[in-house]
Amino acid sequence: MKTLDSYKVLIVVPAYNEEAAIKQTLNKLLNIKKHLPFVDICVVNDGSKDRTADIVRSFEEVILLDLPINLGIGGAVQSGYKYAAKYHYDIAVQFDADGQHNEEDLMTVIKPIINGECDMCIGSRFVKQTDYSGSPFRRMGIYYFEFLLFLLTRKKYTDATSGYRAINQKVIQLFAEEYPRDYPEPEVILFLHRKKLNIKEISVNMKERQGGSSSITPFKSVYYMFKVTLSILMQKLIKE
């Protein structure tokens, strides 16, 4: 069995116009890196129009993937996974730049992967009661996806839209080749389910965002629900 230190872990932080929160997020992650030296931090700047890239560049230990065009969250995260595949990382963790994710939970999402319990581990706000409370509308959306995914997979995913997730090498390879483009989180669950890979949810704490604004405005959320539902159903239709 490999020791913990022999693992290479890449934290992928997709960032789009996050100048308000990115510095704090990176400081927290670098603090964690002191205890977990096998972790590398990679920010994917998704064509931000603000100073996000400059701020990240001032952190020498942080890897910066500076996309010249805005590819959307899917394309940005996939760049990180491609980097992870190229440099043979064992584990990749997606981590939000806006300060919602708790860096202290990092080991919580990584551990099940190291122990071989699953191929992807999702940090969920709702497995246990946590401090998090989103708007009622948002919670409704999350319940909707829980229901939809249950219909299609017969498994319970309490937080399908959570972007806090860790994946093993097998899934890194898979995602480097194919990853959905817009709002990919719920779709990915079905994608891996179709590939007969194990997904586990684990309880984490999340905060409200610390700065910047969500990519999903109320205006876009109806389109979001419709689009994601369609792509989830399409995933179900795709034959191997």
Add this chain to the structure above:
Amino acid sequence: MKITWLSFAIVAILFIIVVESVRRGVLETKYSLLWIVTCIIMAFLSISDNLLNTVAGWLNVYYPPSLLFLFGLLFALLIIFDLTRRVSKLNKEMTQLTQDYTILKEELEKRKRQEL
């Protein structure tokens, strides 16, 4: 002027524009195929009353020239769908290119830093 002649004239002009575009290299040959096929079929339907009437007879269309609209519309749909597929493919290729470029750029910058 009969609608069939008007239709023929429009299709003929379109045909010339398509061929001219290919000649000047503005339109790729492979993309011109669908347009050329469309023009030829529409031209035949417009110019030949017999053909139009026969096809209308098969399809139980009482006013044969309305078939021109139907076929025109169907071809337009076909071409739009073909375009959407090509845009999707381009999009995918663009994403891939951007990602590979970005990773290479990072490598280059890392090397430069090491040399300093």
